[in-house]
Amino acid sequence: MSNETRAIDVGVGLFILLGLGSVVFLTSQTLGPGELSNGESYILQARFDHIGDLKVRAPVALAGVTIGRVSQITVDPVEYRAVVELRIDSNFDQLPIDTDATIATVGILGGKYIELGPGGDEEVLRDQDEIEFTQSAILLENLIGKFMLNRNATSSE
Amino acid sequence: MNDSIRACWLSFGQFAATFGGFQMFSLRLLPYLPKAILRPRLITEQIYSIGVLSLVLTMFGGFFVGTMLALQSYSTLVEFGQIDSLGAFASEALVRELGPVVAALLFAGRAGSAVASEVGLMRATNQLAAMELMAVDPIQRVVVPRFIAGVLSVPLLAAIFCTLGVLGAYLIGVHQLGVDAGAFWSHIQDRVDLYDDVGSGLFKSFVFGVSASLMGVYEGYYAAPTAAGVSRAATRTVVITSVWILLFDFVLTGITVPGV
Numbered sequence: 001m002s003n004e005t006r007a008i009d010v011g012v013g014l015f016i017l018l019g020l021g022s023v024v025f026l027t028s029q030t031l032g033p034g035e036l037s038n039g040e041s042y043i044l045q046a047r048f049d050h051i052g053d054l055k056v057r058a059p060v061a062l063a064g065v066t067i068g069r070v071s072q073i074t075v076d077p078v079e080y081r082a083v084v085e086l087r088i089d090s091n092f093d094q095l096p097i098d099t100d101a102t103i104a105t106v107g108i109l110g111g112k113y114i115e116l117g118p119g120g121d122e123e124v125l126r127d128q129d130e131i132e133f134t135q136s137a138i139l140l141e142n143l144i145g146k147f148m149l150n151r152n153a154t155s156s157e
Numbered sequence: 158m159n160d161s162i163r164a165c166w167l168s169f170g171q172f173a174a175t176f177g178g179f180q181m182f183s184l185r186l187l188p189y190l191p192k193a194i195l196r197p198r199l200i201t202e203q204i205y206s207i208g209v210l211s212l213v214l215t216m217f218g219g220f221f222v223g224t225m226l227a228l229q230s231y232s233t234l235v236e237f238g239q240i241d242s243l244g245a246f247a248s249e250a251l252v253r254e255l256g257p258v259v260a261a262l263l264f265a266g267r268a269g270s271a272v273a274s275e276v277g278l279m280r281a282t283n284q285l286a287a288m289e290l291m292a293v294d295p296i297q298r299v300v301v302p303r304f305i306a307g308v309l310s311v312p313l314l315a316a317i318f319c320t321l322g323v324l325g326a327y328l329i330g331v332h333q334l335g336v337d338a339g340a341f342w343s344h345i346q347d348r349v350d351l352y353d354d355v356g357s358g359l360f361k362s363f364v365f366g367v368s369a370s371l372m373g374v375y376e377g378y379y380a381a382p383t384a385a386g387v388s389r390a391a392t393r394t395v396v397i398t399s400v401w402i403l404l405f406d407f408v409l410t411g412i413t414v415p416g417v
Contacts, residue, residue, distance in 0.1 A: 005198075011209040012201045018212075019313025022320040026252060026355050057343040069339055111241045111340055 040090035042127040046101045051082045052137030054103055054112040060086050062116045067092045096121040100133035182375050189301045199302040207268040208310030214267050215260055219318035222255055223325025231334050244341035245348035247326035252358045256319035258406050261365035264311055265398035269373040272303050273394040276377025277387035300374045307370025315362035357413035365402050372398045
């Protein structure tokens, strides 16, 4: 086999590998570098009545700064509540035990994220602890519905 | 008056003859396709000169289309506070439309014209006739490997184009415009569908690959055996392929967009 045909074979092989690799990338779309994957992190849990359209990998913010990600969302089959698992950067392991978690929205129509409000307790949250004070997502359509009902009630009086 | 009607009729007849000749040529290729597997080296050589050598151009194009999409959509999305969906917007546009279409147009310009002029020059210098004299079928030996190589290369090139585009949008969106990296990827996962988006994009680029490579070999094979004829074949390949791709794209989008 001459050098030239060998070069052609190598080129074609690399090209097809690159093409198939691209197809795999496009079909999975998951090869994005997870920001916290290399750093140390710990897990917290929080239960919500309703999470709106919160997604896995949504940011977890403290005072507006991202310190973690939502790593898993499941439903508690007994309590009928959503169980959200938060993966928090280990640099922020001094969160008081009475910290509260709120599902907030970026802008009016933007995506959902979790905002943590630190409490004042001396004790801090450890790995696998649960955040007790949670506030569900505010559903804009529910608010509008309530507003309309109230207005109808006041106007009919 | 009579003359111009006559001229119209004649040019219509010529168009019909070319179009019909093209269809007949496509049908003629069909029985050759299975036999081509017996000579895989002919195909790999063509994949090299058609696909591998178009790679740099395609990657370059994909990357900059992706960065352009990110910049362009940012200015609109930021007004609605929706910059998190920048990734989904860019990758949906790339995978569904821009990837298959722009990659096929680049392919037509880079490789389709080269195939047409190569085969045309073989016609002009009587190499095709010489093959026939030696009882070598020029369609089997020259035309079919180039056609198959083109059909295989275009979807791969389109996929590479899309990937580079998404990476370009990531680079600009996340590192320059400050979109959250997690939101960028999670919106893509949420919005881009495997069958509706990636599947239809690959299907489209397959159709474009068939039409681009068919046009190249047809124009080359039936080129007028002169210098002007060869250059005309190369030009016609690029022009007609581009028109076909854009026309087909409209039709295929109409078929594959859900809910239309």
